[in-house]
Amino acid sequence: MASSQWEQQVMEELEQGLLMQPWAWLQLAENSLLAKACITKQGYALLVSDLQQVWHEQVDTSVVSQRAKELNKRLTAPPAAFLCHLDDLLRPLLKDTACPGKATFSCERVAEALTLRVRSELSGLPFYWNFHCILASPSLVSQHLIRPLMGMSLALQCQVRELATLLHMKDLEIQDYQESGATLSRDRLKTEPFEENSFMEQFMVEKLPEACSVGDGRPFVMNLQSLYMAVARQEIQVGQKHQGTGAPQTSSSAPSQGTDSQLLNQPEEPVSLAPSLPEPEKEPTVPSSPVQRPQLLKVKRKKPRGLFS
Helix, strand or coil, X not given: CHHHHHHHHHHHHHHHHHHCCCCEEEEECCEEEEEEEEEECCEEEEEEECCCCEEEEEEXXXXXXXXXXXXXXXXXXXXHHHHHHHHHHHHHHHHCCCCCCCCEEEEEEECCEEEEEEEEEECCEEEEEEEEEEECCHHHHHHHHHHXXXXXXXXXXXXXXXXXXXXXXXXXXXXXXXXXXXCCCCHHHCCCCCCHHHXXXXXXXXXXXXXXXXXXXXXXXXXXXXHHHHHHHHHHHHHHHHCXXXXXXXXXXXXXXXXXXXXXXXXXXXXXXXXXXCCCCCCCCCCCCCEECCCCCCCCCCCCCCCCC
């Protein structure tokens, strides 16, 4: 019973951690994909979409251990070490597509499934991994796309209303200056009073076709992820209040780092990684338990920006 409760808690943490991750745009050969991932020492969750379908995989350490044995027979390590290495491989792909790192990625679609294949090296030996993704459930699509996008639309609409109100106030200020005898020193700076209805009609005709061009999803990823994550965070906080929980939980796809003198080895000729291990560094947000890393990729996190900056 305790084990079942622990597994359920692990899955819930992965689900919440995945929701808090931004979307990334991937170009894998001829495939343009949107993806997000959350990896901890207990497992990983991956979500992939081509804007037509959404695929998902979420596994715990038992699946990781079994798959690692099938794909990498010459490498032995605890599941946490393989998860750590997967995190190191996925991070450059999801954070900076111009710098894909040391791994090769490809994807294959068979029927309704999608397989994301990874090929890399670990301790001088070939390392392989396959993410076996199946079609995401409607509730998962709603949680990660429909509800956040609806929330973003409402937030942007609220922003437009506030900007329109501010423009009206500016027009009143200008009118007061004019009634007091103030004049413009440069005629080119003169503007007409803002008419919201006329502006919206003109926008719908002239700007809307270009503004709502989704394309391959890259504009959404490049311009709206800070707002997406803010809306997702709000969704989590509201859900926690409804459940009567305490402080909001935080999750990250970048677990904290630890050291181990021999995480990975080759059965015939044991390989020690201790000499190449750097000192561990803790990132600002970490899961409840650290993940052991054979190698450390230092990623400087930017300070959070404003909601609509």
